[in-house]
Amino acid sequence: MTTTTTAAPGGLRTAAAFLTSQLRQIGLFIALIVIVVFFEVATQGITLKPINVSNLIVQNSYILILAIGMVMVIIAGHIDLSVGSVVAFTGAMAGVMISQWGIPWPVAVLLCLVLGALVGCWQGFWIAYFRIPAFIVTLAGMLTFRGLTQIALQNQQISPFPDGFRSIGSGFLPDLGGGTSFVEPLTLVLGILAVVALVGTGIRGRLARRKYNVEDEPMPWFVAKMAFTALLILLIAFLLASYRGTPIVLVILGVLVVAYSAVMARSVFGRHVYAIGGNLHAAQLSGVKTQRVTFLLFVNMGVLAALAGIVFTAQLNLANPKAGDGFELDAIAAVFIGGAAMTGGIGTVTGAIIGGLIIGILNNGMSILGVGTEYQSLIKGLVLLAAVAFDVYNKRRGGR
Numbered sequence: 001m002t003t004t005t006t007a008a009p010g011g012l013r014t015a016a017a018f019l020t021s022q023l024r025q026i027g028l029f030i031a032l033i034v035i036v037v038f039f040e041v042a043t044q045g046i047t048l049k050p051i052n053v054s055n056l057i058v059q060n061s062y063i064l065i066l067a068i069g070m071v072m073v074i075i076a077g078h079i080d081l082s083v084g085s086v087v088a089f090t091g092a093m094a095g096v097m098i099s100q101w102g103i104p105w106p107v108a109v110l111l112c113l114v115l116g117a118l119v120g121c122w123q124g125f126w127i128a129y130f131r132i133p134a135f136i137v138t139l140a141g142m143l144t145f146r147g148l149t150q151i152a153l154q155n156q157q158i159s160p161f162p163d164g165f166r167s168i169g170s171g172f173l174p175d176l177g178g179g180t181s182f183v184e185p186l187t188l189v190l191g192i193l194a195v196v197a198l199v200g201t202g203i204r205g206r207l208a209r210r211k212y213n214v215e216d217e218p219m220p221w222f223v224a225k226m227a228f229t230a231l232l233i234l235l236i237a238f239l240l241a242s243y244r245g246t247p248i249v250l251v252i253l254g255v256l257v258v259a260y261s262a263v264m265a266r267s268v269f270g271r272h273v274y275a276i277g278g279n280l281h282a283a284q285l286s287g288v289k290t291q292r293v294t295f296l297l298f299v300n301m302g303v304l305a306a307l308a309g310i311v312f313t314a315q316l317n318l319a320n321p322k323a324g325d326g327f328e329l330d331a332i333a334a335v336f337i338g339g340a341a342m343t344g345g346i347g348t349v350t351g352a353i354i355g356g357l358i359i360g361i362l363n364n365g366m367s368i369l370g371v372g373t374e375y376q377s378l379i380k381g382l383v384l385l386a387a388v389a390f391d392v393y394n395k396r397r398g399g400r
Contacts, residue, residue, distance in 0.1 A: 027390065028339055028354050029228075035358060039365030046368055047361070050243035053236065058170060058315065060360035061249040062087065062308040064353055066331035067338070068260050069304035071352035073297055074335050075264075077277045077344030078134035080298070082123065082141030083305045084327035088320070089145040090116055090309035095158035095319025098165065105165040113306050119145065120302020121295075128294040142328070150321045158319040169315030173246045183238065184245035191237025194254075195230045202226055249311055256304075261349045273297065277344030333380065334359055337387040358383070 039047040046052055066083050073080050090112045097108035119141070126137045160166075176186045206222060217225075240246055264270035272293045275283040284290055308327070313319050338355025340347030359380065366376045 028337075028351060032354055032358055032361075035361050035365070039361060039368075043365060043368045047365055048239065050239045052364070052368075053239045054243045054247060056360055056364050057240075057250050057253075058247050059364075060356060061169075061247075061253055062312040062315075063327065063330045063334060063360070064253055064356040065256065065304055065308040065311065066327060067334040067352040067356045068256055068349055069301040070331040071335045071338065071340055071347045071349060072260070072264065072273055073134070073301055074332070074340050075277045075344055075347045076273050076294065076297055077280065078127065078294070078297070079332065080123075080134065080138045080301050081328050082119075082138040082145060083301065083308070083331060084324035084329075085142045085145035085149065086116065086119055086302060086305035087309035087312055087324035087327055088149040088322070089119070089152070090306040091313035091323050092149045092152045092158075092319050092321070094165075094310055094313050095161070096152055098161055099158050099319075105162050109165070109168070109310055112310055113303055116302040116304075116306025116309075117299055118302070119305070120299035123302070124295040124298030127298060128291040134298075149323075153319060153321050155321050157321070160317050161314065166314050166317050167248055168252075169249060169311045169313070170317075171248045172244045173248060173251065175245055183241035185241075187237055187241035187246045190246060191234050191241075194233050194237075198229060198233070199226055249315075252307075252311070257349060257353060264349055269293065269296070274345055277346075279345075330356075330359060333384045336391070337384060339387075339391070341391055342388060355387075 036047065066087070070080060070083065093115060094108050094112050097103040097111060098105050103111070123134075123137050123141050126132045127134045173186055175184050202222070202225075240250075264273065272283070272288045272290075275286065275288055276290050276293060280290060309324070312323060316323075334356035335347065335352045336342070336355070337358055338347070338351035338353070340351065362380060362383065363376065366379065371379075
């Protein structure tokens with residue numbers, strides 16, 4: 001009995017020390033919870049209504065897709081100001097291909113993704129091999145692709161699109177309950193499978209780290225983190241199942257998050273991206289092919305921007321010359337709010353997604369409350385400044 005009582009405080013102290021070292025990530029989750037609870041109370045329960053949760057995911061999906069690519073670019077120490085214009089350009093070309101050229105929409109989607117890759121190749125070439133700063137190249141790209149959008153559309157809007165194409169942005173997976181069940185069964189099954197996969201992956205990773213004597217997080221924190229995440233996934237699954245089920249774009253987003261999280265955490269390419277952002281000169285001396293990695297980063301960003309353009313165009317059922325205005329700012333803000341460092345070398349895909357959700361919930365909640373756009377911009381700006389200031393504070397605190 002005595003052994004147990006003396007061991008517990010030590011374990012608690014270890015957990016407390018770990019929590020202190022993980023202040024950035026913990027603060028992000030706490031901020032998300034506080035914002036959700038605040039708007040749930042302020043909007044008298046509208047925020048967590050099933051229809052609002054579904055709309056929140058669908059309406060912010062393209063920003064979250066952009067944030068996945070943007071966090072990789074920022075981790076490597078670069079930035080991309082052109083993504084909003086690339087969204088508009090690829091959306092415009094999708095409209096031209098489908099409505100004017102008569103190309104079947106699945107083929108048009110593939111061609112637009114290829115077009116996004118070519119855009120990334122163009123910008124990545126100047127950044128990686130000519131060593132022109134990404135800020136300048138992508139600023140030029142922002143103007144160039146906005147102009148090409150207007151040329152492609154001749155400053156006109158294109159609408160409507162086929163139902164199959166529209167389902168990419170606003171469709172749902174089939175309702176296995178036939179529309180008669182209290183909740184949509186497929187969504188609940190997918191939520192349970194996601195929880196099982198999450199817990200299984202977490203346990204497997206923990207056992208692997210222990211096998212190789214790698215320092216790991218304390219057990220109390222590991223259990224708490226798994227339980228919180230599992231409950232969050234199940235809650236979202238239940239809310240979605242209570243409305244129309246799983247949005248197709250959520251499936252796309254889920255696949256991207258899992259794939260890119262694995263790339264950044266476990267692949268050689270991901271380690272090279274972190275190395276370049278952490279110390280470019282040291283990465284070069286270590287044999288990292290920095291030019292090739294940088295080039296591929298911008299190719300990837302171009303593809304994801306094209307995908308976001310397809311999703312946005314499909315969701316609105318409209319190709320618009322003014323589409324994508326300000327998207328680059330929302331994506332960059334999501335990345336920094338999500339814990340990425342201004343100087344590179346730090347950041348996660350999951351953090352960028354949470355940052356994007358924070359922005360989305362702020363936009364949604366303030367719109368429900370009738371807050372004016374001028375005050376919405378003010379509040380989002382202050383939130384971004386607070387996130388960056390918190391990052392700077394943590395660095396100075398760690399340096400002492």
